[in-house]
Amino acid sequence: MLPFRQVDVFSAEPWLGNPLAVVHDADALTDDQMAAFARWTNLSETTFLCAPTDPRADYRVRIWTTGGELPFAGHPTIGSAHAWLEAGGEPRGEVVVQECGAGLVDVRRSPRLGFAAPPPRRSGPVEPDLRARVVRGLGISHAAVEDMAWVDNGPGWVGVDLGTAQAVVDVTPDLAAFTDLKVCVLGRWDDQSAEDLGTDIEVRAFYADGSDFGEDPVTGSANAGLAQWLIGMGALPDSYVARQGSVIGRDGRVHVEAVDGEVWVSGDAVTRISGTVDL
Template sequence: MLPFRQVDVFSAVPWLGNPLAVVHDTDGLSDQQMADFARWTNLSETTFLSAPTDPKADYRVRIWTTSGELPFAGHPTIGSAHAWLEAGGTPQGEAVIQECGAGLVTVRRSPRLGFAAPPLTRSGEVDADLRARIVTALAVDECAIVDLAWADNGPGWVGVDLGTAQAVIDVVPDIAAFADLKVAVLGRWDNAHVAEFGADVEVRAFYADGRNFGEDPVTGSANAALAQWLIGTGALPDTYVARQGSVIGRDGRVHIEAADGEVWVSGDAVTRIKGSVDH
């Protein structure tokens, strides 16, 4: 039996964040066992914690979706660090150092768990054909697009600035047109709604793989990519809070801070289920 936790990430309020399944002490599990369990949980990601192979790291994590393994993802990073610490993990230094497929990731512990966003692997303009596909998939008018660019830190995100938060909420995507797109959209709240929601912007993240389409509840990688893009262009301030998931019954909060040349993505994480897995 292996220790198991299910963690709600990016929300301190029960059931409003993005759930993550975490299995501890998995050094003896095979790839097939990990893949089978991740498929069975049917969550967007399941992580498996084990001893690190790099002496600089505090633990190693492998991140699996229902269809394969990822080198890095945002909410699994925060959720895994939370689970490891809660289970008694003691970092070598002030921050937690996570080893994953993308290398070593620094996770700071205060004021809440947060990771330094990995560099964008692709940025800049998209070609005209792709832009047209995205406009069609989002079912918005071309004139509604404030800005649109590659903001890819691994998963393949294209970022779309729709100006206002209400424009983001009003998006009704054309699911059939999404094909293999991964699109993160963002818009700003006015001052009255900032005070009401405790959030400066609204974010939604849509993804498809040619067969399945989904909207992610709260997305660390997409928020990281949007922040790197829009803080970089001066379109967003160095510090802000994003709300995500409201259209699909969630209410996550992602805290963004650009400092010392890095963009930090932070959020709450709370264990909701704790037990063991018979593998």
């Protein structure tokens, strides 16, 4: 039996964030065991905490979806750091240092848990044929797209700027056209709406693997990639709050801040289930 937690990430209010399954002391588990449990939880990600192999790291995390392992993902980083600290983990320094497939990721603890966005694996313009597929998959017109770029920091995201938050809320994806796309979209609320809602930006993230389609409740990696792209272009301010999940009954809040050229993505994390699991 191994210690287990299920953490609600990017929300302090119950059941409004993105749930993450976390298995502690997972060094002895095989890839097949991890994959099977990730499929069984049927969450967007399940993580397994292991001893670090890099002496600079405080712990190592392996991040699994129902379809395979990821080198990096955002809400699993915050949720895993929360679970590790709650279980008694003591970082060596001011920040928690996570080891994952993408390398070392710093996780700060104040004012809330947040990770330093890893360098993009792919950035820049989207190829014309892929751009056309993304437009079809989102069910929008080419004219509706203000900008589009690769914002891939591990999962494979393409970012789309739709200008306004309402345009983001109004997206109705064409499931048949989505195939194997991973697309995150962003738009801005006007000043009055931002004040009323307590958020500046609306984000949605869609993914497909050819046989399955989903909308992610709240996505740290997508928000990180979008921020690196658009803050760097001057199209977003250095500090803002993004909302995600409102269309599917969630209400996640992602706090984004650029400091000395580095993007930090932060959010609340609360354990909702704890116990043991027999793997």
